[in-house]
Amino acid sequence: MNRITSQTGHDAPIADRAEDFYDRWPVAKSISRIIATAPSKWSTRIGLFAPWGDGKTSVLNFVEQQQLEAGNIVIRYTPWGASTPDEVWKDFGKVLIAGLQRNGVKVRWWAAPIHWVKSFGVEKVKAAIKALGKMIESSGHAPGASVGANVASMLLSKKLTFSSKDMLRVTDQLGDRRVVVFIDDLDRAAPAVVPKLLLVLRELLDYKQFAFVLAFDRKVVATALEQSNEAWGKEGETFLDKVIDFRVDLPQPTADQVRRLGLFQFGALCSFVPRESVDAIVKLLPSNPRKLKLFVRMIASMQKEVERHEDAELDWGVILLLALVRTESEGLASRLLENTIGNVEYDFMEGYEEAEDKNARRARELDLLLKEFPELVPRTARVQRLIEAWRAEMPRHPGERVRYQASFALAPHSITWSEFKQFFAKWQADRRASVIANFLAEQEKESEARAETVQSELAETIVSHYGTILENASHFNLKVGHQSQLSHAADALDLLLQSVGGTAPVCALTPEQLSKLWERLYGLALEWCHFDANESDAQLRIKERQTLIELGKATGDHMPIYEMLKPGQSHEDVFDGRSTKLKNALSDALRQVFEPQACAVALSYVKTPGEIRRLRSRGERRAARYLLTTPSSPMFTTHKTDLLEAWTGRRNTSEAVSDASEYLSLLLRAIGHGDQEYCTSEERKVFIKAHSDLMGMIWNLSVSEPSQFRMLQDLRKQRDLLVDLGVPVSDLDMPDWLKSQSAIPLLKNE
Structure with missing residues (x-):
């Protein structure tokens, strides 16, 4: 049968x-x-x-x-x-x-x-x-x-x-x-x-x-x-x-057929998703039924987490769109999120671009994404539709809200907005550290997450809450409502420092986690620094700066903070000169705070044998490279004596010869290879003449021991270059082994 x-x-x-x-x-x-x-x-x-x-x-x-x-x-x-x-x-x-x-x-x-x-x-x-x-x-x-x-x-x-x-x-x-x-x-x-x-x-x-x-x-x-x-x-x-x-x-399904299947699947598995949110994205559903069902299952798996959140906490437009992109590529979803969250200047400029310029830029961006994720090339048309939908949807939401929706979609929250708000109100009434500790213990038990995960999420949520308050405050017309919001914002900064800063923080975050937290708060400070006309706004800007200083110190290592401040670079904004000036003022003030320890770390590259070679790569250790090579660096003004002493302390060591030679090559690279990241060729020429004492010390250290004959001609050329650029010939040693002419015929024959 x-x-x-x-x-x-x-x-x-x-x-x-x-x-x-x-x-x-x-x-x-x-x-x-x-x-x-x-x-x-x-x-x-x-x-x-x-x-x-x-x-x-x-x-x-x-x-x-x-x-x-x-x-x-x-x-x-x-x-x-x-x-x-x-x-x-x-x-x-x-x-x-x-x-x-x-x-x-x-x-x-x-x-x-x-x-x-x-x-x-x-x-x-x-x-x-x-x-x-x-x-x-x-x-x-x-x-x-x-x-x-x-x-x-x-x-x-x-x-x-x-x-x-x-x-x-x-x-x-x-x-x-x-x-x-x-x-x-x-x-x-x-x-x-x-x-x-x-x-x-x-x-x-x-x-x-x-x-x-x-x-x-x-x-x-x-x-x-x-x-x-x-x-x-x-x-x-x-x-x-x-x-x-x-x-x-097998014929390709029509848009109406895809819509009918999508609505049926959502009705059967995801009744908790608002129908209007499904209607809004139905035109973006994949036509492949297997992939469409995978997408719906991905959403269905969120049901228990949805039940922990209030309706107002979740923005299904963001969540569904992110899930659609993830069905095509997890890497693409991560890249779009990275490019979206906090990129306020980019969104602002998009509104002022001519259509032709905008389309050309978007085409270039799509081409770069396809090069990064070549597996998407056969689905270029679909990827382009999703990216266009992403661009249309995301500017409607503050960066912190997008971040919250993304974290909900990618992993269960240890702390929901509603749970945090109840805790925040309780803490405002009783600011003892034990209130924070008890809340962390409750959330660890409720979410069954690891203690360090809950602690990290609390810190992230505080920063997100701070950003949300600033966004809300900007929409208040009445002074009393505006000041109330800013008062809550100031409390959020106090809670952040009590949780992760000071000598006895409640949350034990790693230096890397603290650095990422600092970067987020710094981004918010830059975003809102031009809101300083009201007295309460101005006071909050001062508190933001102080919080950034205290939080940066809590990391224990100022170099990553200094690198995030992008020394040697300025903020540029063609539309708002006042905002640009305030951003640069904030960054300069913070650099002055973290610069001394960053310089001390940079000096360790000079003092430690072999470390100077780590500065070869331009993409890594950018702050240390800036400090040790850029003419405008404080290392050649405020801390020049420390730099000279560091090299002096290396005398009579074999490793110092190769390290000094490496450092000299770094300083001369702009002349031999054109303008570099932090220095033009002309700036380097002026620098060498102005710091002839340093150049003489490094040269003398690099030739304090004999080099093999293949290096002799290059060394002579370096010395001649230094002399031509204004370093007194009397400051540059010329040892007998370098004076010898016996190697020259060999070099020519080669």
């Missing part, structure tokens, strides 16, 4: 017409019509073509229903997982014989025709018959499906087939019925298997009343064919045309 194949699970293909939102039933009917009208005197091979996940198996389910209603026999086989032709035929033999016998067709595989012996070999057939006889003796009855399948697979694996008498016995039992064999997921089989399977279908399994429906991605299989036989070149698709009698391409 035939039974319709039923699969369960998240990715199960559909078998119920009530769920046929892509109208695959008519496609199945067209295949059934081909089977019904094809001549029964030979086999018919039908290709069902579509990319992975587009619903080929769902179509086969419907064809199966239609064929069973017509009284035909349906046998299903998938070569997925088979890595060799022998494995394919072993499995295929079992499925074929079991399917025929299940439908009452007796297959007498133990009757071995003479032509098997001729083509298979006498000795092997004798061995097979002997083995078959033993099985019959041990079982006490004629072999059933399992024995027949073993022999069948053995014969098929050597490209043997039924004899004409065997086939006559099979077809006599079929009557008017047809045998319809589905071969699904051919595109997932090992490439070595594909061509042999297709050849056998074409040459050896050409039986009357048999129909084969092969479902696969045409491009994938054509490529597999080309790779398996170089002689075919790029003719994989041509070979398929010779194997396939009828071609059925």
Whole structure:
């Protein structure tokens, strides 16, 4: 008795017409019509073509229903997982014989025709018959499906087939019925298997009343064919045309069909998502049903976390759009978030760009993203649609709100907004450290998260809350409401320092976590520094600066903070000169605070053997590179004596020779290789003359021990350059080993 194949699970293909939102039933009917009208005197091979996940198996389910209603026999086989032709035929033999016998067709595989012996070999057939006889003796009855399948697979694996008498016995039992064999997921089989399977279908399994429906991605299989036989070149698709009698391409779903499936899936699994939010993104849903269902499952998995949040906390426009991008690429989602959060100047400038300039810039940005994530190139059009939707949606939300929605979508919150607000109100009434500690313990128990995770999230949430308060305050018209918001903002800064700063912080954050926290608060301070007209605003700006200083000191290492302040660079804003001036003033003030320790760290590169080489790479240790090489650096003004003493302390050590030579090369690089990151060629020339004492000390240290002869000519050139740039020749040692001319002929001959 035939039974319709039923699969369960998240990715199960559909078998119920009530769920046929892509109208695959008519496609199945067209295949059934081909089977019904094809001549029964030979086999018919039908290709069902579509990319992975587009619903080929769902179509086969419907064809199966239609064929069973017509009284035909349906046998299903998938070569997925088979890595060799022998494995394919072993499995295929079992499925074929079991399917025929299940439908009452007796297959007498133990009757071995003479032509098997001729083509298979006498000795092997004798061995097979002997083995078959033993099985019959041990079982006490004629072999059933399992024995027949073993022999069948053995014969098929050597490209043997039924004899004409065997086939006559099979077809006599079929009557008017047809045998319809589905071969699904051919595109997932090992490439070595594909061509042999297709050849056998074409040459050896050409039986009357048999129909084969092969479902696969045409491009994938054509490529597999080309790779398996170089002689075919790029003719994989041509070979398929010779194997396939009828071609059925699965049509792409319409926008309305995608909408219907999306709304059904959300209704069934995500009733907690507001319908208007689903309607807003339905036009962006992936047309591939498997990917669409994956997206909905991703949202459905958030239900328990949703229940912990108040409705106003969640912005489903952001959450859904982020999840859509993640279904295409996690890397792309991370990059878009990185480019979006806090990028206020970018969003502001977009509004003033000419359409032509904006389109050109966006095209360049898309090209850069595709270079970073080349796997997205085949889906460029879809990626572009998602990016355009992202650009349209994100400017509507403050950066801190986007950050909160992203963190909700990517990982469960240890602390929700509603939970934090209740805690914040309680802390405002009782500012003891124990209130913070008790809240952390409660959230650790409630969320089952690690203590360090909850502590880090509390600190992040405080900064987010501070940013949200500033955003809210900017929209108040009445002074009393505005001042109330700023009072809450000042409290948030106090809470932050009590939680992570000082000598006994409640939250034990790592220096790296503190640095990231500092960077976020610094970004907010830059964003709002021009809000200083009201007295309460001005006071809060002062408190922000002090909080940044205290938080930076809590890190214990000022160099990362100094690097985030981008020494040697200025803020630029073509639209708001006052804002630019205030930003630069804030950055300069903070640099002055963190500069002394940063200079001390930079000096450690001079004092520690081999460390100076770490400054070669421009992309790393930018602050140390700035301090030790840039003419305007405080290292050559306020801290120059410290720098000279550091090099003086290295005298008479072998490592100092190579380190001094390395440092000299760094300082001269702008002259030999054009303008550098922190210094132009002309600036370097002026610098060398102004600091001839330092240049003389470094030179003398670099030649305090003899160098190999291959280095001599370069050293002489360096000395000549220093003299030409104004360093007194009397300050530059010329040891005898460097004066020697004996190496010059050798150098010239090389």
